[in-house]
Amino acid sequence: MQAKLAHISRLPSLPTVAVQVVQAFSDPDVGVQEIAQILRTDPAITGKILQAANSSRFATGRQISDIHRALMILGKKVVSSLALSFSLAEASMNNGPHVEYFKSFWLQSFVQGLTSELLAESEPSISNGEAFTVGLLASVGRLAMLKGMSDDYIPCVDAALELGLPVHEIETERLPFTSTEVSVDLLGQWKLPEYFRAAVELQHTPTSAMSQVFDSQDSRMPHIVAVAVAVGEYFAGGQRGLALARLYEMMEQLLERPASGVDELLEDVRKRLEENASLFEIDLAQLGTPMELLADAMQQLSFLAATSVLEEDPQQRAPSELMEENGRLRKRVAELTRQSSIDPLTSVFNRAYFSRRIGEEIAVASIQSESIGLLIADVDRFKQVNDTYGHLMGDAVLREVAQTLQNTIRGNDFVARFGGEEFVVLVRSADLDGLVALGERLREAVASTQIEFDGLTISVTISVGGALGLPTDRPHRFEESLFASADASLYSAKNSGRNRVIVGPLEFTGDGGAVMERPRRSSDANGSPTPTIEV
Structure with missing residues (x-):
């Protein structure tokens, strides 16, 4: 070896002058004059050092026009480090x-x-x-x-x-x-x-x-x-x-x-x-x-x-220093992953994680020819809650609604806070009736929840809009169309009285956009079917 x-x-990894400067770097017997003499043998490096010495990086407040003066003002170690920087940069400029x-x-x-x-x-x-x-x-x-x-x-x-x-x-x-x-x-x-x-x-x-x-x-x-x-x-x-x-x-x-x-x-x-x-x-x-x-x-x-990279594995290909600290790193990875995925206020998934996850779910559903359903739930009159009871009560409402949604969804579905008072639920392998039923369970669960904060008890309702479709229909525009359709359903639910669920199938216009051309399924606050709302 x-x-x-x-x-x-x-290998000539650095120019000779740089090696000479390095060797003189920590030698107490080598003076400023000797290092200046070494540097003067390479005009290019000398010029760059003077340029650096007069830049905002050091801000000496005076013009430095000589390498000896640069050494006196900046010091031997600083000038030597500059020489190394420019030499290393030159050695790295490979055009092959x-x-x-x-x-x-x-x-x-x-x-x-x-x-x-x-x-x-x-x-x-x-x-x-x-x-x-x-x-x-x-x-x-x-x-x-x-x-x-x-x-x-x-x-x-x-x-x-x-x-x-x-x-x-x-x-x-x-x-x-x-x-x-x-x-x-x-x-x-x-x-x-x-x-x-x-x-x-x-x-x-x-x-x-x-x-x-x-x-x-x-x-x-x-x-x-x-x-x-x-x-x-x-x-x-x-x-x-x-x-x-x-x-x-x-x-x-x-x-x-x-x-x-x-x-x-x-x-x-x-x-x-x-x-x-x-x-x-x-x-x-x-x-x-x-x-x-x-x-x-x-x-x-x-x-x-999500893999075994950080797990103990006697068949690991290479002796890995990472394995020696796998317990601590695995814990840190879990913490960082959680921090990047969880909304800090409500403790459900955040929008960034949902955006990553929905792409993965659509890809799997497309391969398996399964449907994807999306529910968007919006807290009714949330601004009024904030204005009447204050933002701390508003935060308590969002936390309680989030946990209620989380406790009500099926095991293979997931909920995320999409922004403000709006939450999204992604549903795999559902039909239209099942998506309506899930939306209704979510609506009922929130409406029956008592929210307590600072001696006060209130209740809120949610409006739910949803859409359902097969990713294989338009795989490149499916996510965009799914959101557009679910959002349109939510808009209808809010405008037709709130505290209700409206869900429809996903259909596409000629340019790939989504419209709801067929009747939507809906339920009112009592869970009963309501007349179809056309858009």
Whole structure:
């Protein structure tokens, strides 16, 4: 293994001047003048460092036109970290067939550097420049492997994405050494401090074990790097779901901050990325919006929660560090999945989850040629409740209505809060009469519920509109048409006196839109059939 590792480590992953700067980085005998002389041998890097020194990133308030002056004002470690950044960016600018892998690597590395720098600001014993450098170089082994053994390494990256596993686990299984081992070896060759190497070596250590690594002044660095690597994976990697789960855990156990701080950290990192994008040649087009990233992470977590990926499995293909912390991560995944799926006020599913779920249900029903029914329930005169009794009573009404609906539906149906005082119920394998009957049971259950709050007792009613159809009729427009028809039925129920149920079959216009051309089934407040209401 050592011979192969040495071969990879000899790859020219960074320009010579950058390696020289790295080697001088922590040598107390190397002065500012010597580093300035090294940098002047590369005019391109020198120019970029001066550009950075005069940018808003440092805001020195004075014009810096000489590399020696930059070193005096910014300090040796900051200027060295800038030189590394520009060198790494240059090394990552690959225009060959694997350009996307190199772009992803550079984005992930830069995110790691910015995150480490950000976290170091609250650690007086750690230099911001040092933290940025360690974060930036934590994954430099990936660059070496991308350059030197792309035919072997890129399939590992692809397999990790396909299987939903961290890249380092696939490396452990398929390659004679991991990119982390290459990173540590390179940092050793460049004569960086030992605690730099230790931090990089521990970057994928399970959180429970990492939390015990804090026995010297420098031992906080591994914590910072581990968090930074997870943030880099969230923004630019393929396993942002697992990265998010680890971040919530590390925020509490490693950084000793509330888990709610994860959102603030991610927002701060994104701001710094945007501020530095043009200076460091970062392609922000690779990033999704914050909501897109979160939705992708939650989709991955939902998948993990529904499979055995986090379960103990003696037949697991690869020795997995993830298995060592599976209990804690499984609990965290469940918590995050719940947070992303549940409406915090009513404790039923939220609109985002319903939007994901209905697509899955329609796909299954289409394959099995089963009908799909949708009921929309709206609390009657809810504004009047708020105006008369106050918003806290209104909240109590929504909670009670939600739980009543939840307790009344069938086991294979589900209810969600769609927005405001409106709830939706998705029903599989129902006929028109059955959907009307279910709607009537929901209406009766809510009407008979006494809602108590702050010494007051009130009751409310709901109006229910529904629609039923087969997804195979118009699979591409079915969801849209189902909602349109159910909403039209609800509108009729509200306008014909409220506290009633109106349900109709789904029919389509020539352009794929839905209309209700046949009579609808309805029931009044007594559950009796009422005259058909035409639309």
